[in-house]
Amino acid sequence: MSATSAAPALSPAGTRVFQQLVRSGDASRTALARDTGLTPGAITRAVRPLLEAGLLLETGDRASTDGALGRPATMVTVQAGAHQVIGVKVTADELFGVVCDLRCRVLDEATVPVGGHGPEAITDLIVGLVDRLRTGRPEVGSVGLAVSGDVDAATGHVGYSPFLGWRDVPLGTEVARRTGLATTVENDVRALLTGERWYGVGRGISSLALVTVGTGIGCALLVNGQVVHGGFGVAGEVGHVLVDPEGPLCHCGNRGCVEAIAGSAGILERMGQAGFKGLGIGDVAELARSGQPDAVRVLAEAGRAVGTGIATIANLVGAEHIVITGEAIGSSPSDTADDEQDYDVMDPHVRSAFEQRAFGSAARAAIELRPLRFVDWARGAAACAVEDFVTHYGRS
């Protein structure tokens, strides 16, 4: 699925140097040698194909600060615009697309409304959006797609996406064939996590949890600097952490899972049981803000369930930073203000349950509740495409 098979082969050392440079933007040869453990000669050989391809640039005019002999340091700089990527987040209502450079800076963005959810209709829309965004940009060389559900990043197959009703859709192969661009597909929460590693709160930390609260509870984990995929493709299922064995029934068959208490369906069902039918999540938050006791109670329980879930993550994997964001059922995807306020209502309950259940120093994790912005997810998809490009550059 690579469109870069014509590129000259990069040695494993070259790949490591390229990865490090794309993350840092630039570095002196001396620093590269120190950080990778390679000799200066090996660095020279490693970067040569990238210099020839115009992806790196060498400049020798900066005075050295780390060379023992005071020689001018040779700086190596990433030509970030030389390879551009398109990232697309697929939702049930809209596609969000961005063009990014190699440093994941957004150069352009666009959205298209979604009609039917069949694989053919969505693929057509993706191809159309990619064509629109790449117009006048010959530097665009790869595509990253973020889709909710069970995605095999290695093959670009969507195994199961409940939201879209898809099973076994070879999305990556199809988009690559029709666009002629190397295409990477990733689970949307893991794509968001990848973005955070490249340009967000994940820079420079080795353990991070990203939790999305909405219809379902999604979660992606970074442990020891690596994304956790799980031995059997299951990981980060914080939605099925037990909160209350007497709690509401979950679709997994158990009672009292985080998702049964804090997922949108569970919240709306309990509001319905209290006599409030036909509400959206935004309405429940509004009622809670006005002091309506059922809404206050239901959202407090939801917040405490999420707090217990993230405390369990902190206790088991020792996350340094935990980001909570989410998609509220029924709200327009661009209606971020509402989402933000929903989390304002839940925030103190999330934090108090977390503090109560986090064990010892695990309680030092930074907790951040953040409004949902789909452009961040599209940028995460772009980050996946950049990572794939850098990691597999020159390999067929």
Added chain:
Amino acid sequence: MSATSAAPALSPAGTRVFQQLVRSGDASRTALARDTGLTPGAITRAVRPLLEAGLLLETGDRASTDGALGRPATMVTVQAGAHQVIGVKVTADELFGVVCDLRCRVLDEATVPVGGHGPEAITDLIVGLVDRLRTGRPEVGSVGLAVSGDVDAATGHVGYSPFLGWRDVPLGTEVARRTGLATTVENDVRALLTGERWYGVGRGISSLALVTVGTGIGCALLVNGQVVHGGFGVAGEVGHVLVDPEGPLCHCGNRGCVEAIAGSAGILERMGQAGFKGLGIGDVAELARSGQPDAVRVLAEAGRAVGTGIATIANLVGAEHIVITGEAIGSSPSDTADDEQDYDVMDPHVRSAFEQRAFGSAARAAIELRPLRFVDWARGAAACAVEDFVTHYGRS
């Protein structure tokens, strides 16, 4: 803390080759080049100091099966006995010591009873045991110590060991000073996990959980092939996974943690409430086996709590294999038969709760209940010493 500072420096490539060889025992140069991405020339330069030190041996007499031209393959073999390590597991009753070679094969073992628990008394005993085990073995070059509690492996400091009543004990520095041997200190459960990676069920898998059930509930996690230490030194706290918000009070201040239900103190306390005072864990198991309803109920609850805890691990990190072992309060450390039978009683309850709560494919994790053998822990400590020796060889 290294006694190998006189060794010739190893390049980062040399370290990678040495690590790979110690794990596999031997390999052809061709296979080493393929697996490490190094050129044959780089492999030659990398292994030279290790050949000179007698840690590796080259033989050229095996017919090649992977050389394209059918040339005889040069095999590189680890001289496993050339560097030997002593591993010691510290318990409140006894020290368990082993001598191992670089492949973690046990060459000798010994135990000494423990009197006082003060750092000086235990350090004296460790030094005496090391001296006894190294007699007639000039190849012994390093020591690994496994201690329960909060251990900083980087410095060899024991921050807090409730079992021994220690705070801030510079155990590694002291044992290194008195023995003249490079000394590694690790949390005992993480040491056991390290051993499983080198020679046990952890070989060739990337995610493994090891859970110890006894006075406390310990846990060490391997994720993406790496031991999880946690951002703030806390990880694997499966003992504080919530099982029942109405459950018994835990020492952490919450109710219904796994440890409050399945830890030895909790089990004995609930048996006491049912009128059975002064029992040991072995007695409770015996009563359960004879059908005594309180013992049956209390051990079933304990088993279900452990099963819920390991399902939470499987759901969050996707462990491929989960080993449960443990130390029963009051039983002699060598009295392994009793422990085994305790877990026979708990086994079906652990498994049924796991199956009920594991989400989707996470349920495919292999669950293994295993009797406690302290010699395995000592061997894990030896594996930590081997890992340290190999990783830091030639670096001061």
